[in-house]
Amino acid sequence: MNGKIGMQAFSMLLAVLLVSVMMVSVVSAGENRTTSLVEGPEPSRYAVTPDYITDDIKIADPLDESELITLVFSESWILENNESTDPRLVKLTAEKSSLTAHQGCDAEITTFYSxxxxxxxxxxxxxxxxxxxxxxxxxxxxxxxxDCPADFFTFYPSIDQLYNDLQEKRS
Structure with missing residues (x-):
């Protein structure tokens, strides 16, 4: 019988100890939170969403065609001259003297260089x-x-398809 009372006392003692530990943790956490909020939030613990004022946001005007340059490469030339080992990147080097200016199929299509x-x-x-x-x-x-990502480039099956695309964009 003493063994049964001892087992009940031990179980009760464990339950009281467990409740005490949980109460101390809860009280400590509440005190730390209150203290840290008074002193200011720690950047590593709290995410702060910036307050954007949309009146101050100005969307940039599109670039004029005169501010853009169009470079056209044959697919075989790119494959032969790409210095990057990463397939997601393209790194090319060419002598500027090797660039040839090409006029589009009509006077309205921008000149490109190759x-x-x-x-x-x-x-x-x-x-x-x-x-x-x-x-x-x-x-x-x-x-x-x-030296830029491959996503910057546009692929066309032929130069005629490029001309068609440029004419559609003008319309």
Whole structure:
């Protein structure tokens, strides 16, 4: 019988100890929270959502065609000259003297530049970027350097498809 009372006393003691530990944790957590809120929130513990005032946001005007440059590469040239080992990136270097200016199929289509010959039956890769951005890539005045994600490029099955796309965008 004493063993049964001892077991009940031990169980009761464990229950009281467990409740005490939980009460101390709850009280301590409440005190710490109140103290930290008075002193200010810790950046690592609280996420603060910025209050955006939409009146101050000004959307940039689209760039004028004169501020953009269009570079056209044959698919084979890109594959041969891509210096990047990562398939998601394209890193190209070409001599600026090798760039040839090409006029579109009519006078209204923008001139583009290419470091290689573009055949009618070959797939092409097009990069349209702001001239200022391209200037940031280039450290040497005699070289054209492009180092950007492959997502910046547009792929066309032929140069004629590019011309059709440009004419549709003008309409």
């Amino acid at each position: 470091p290689s010959e573009i055949r009618d039956d070959e797939g092409i890769v097009v990069l349209r970027v702001p001239k200022k951005m391209l200037a940031l890539f280039n450290k040497r005045p005699d070289e054209l350097t492009i």
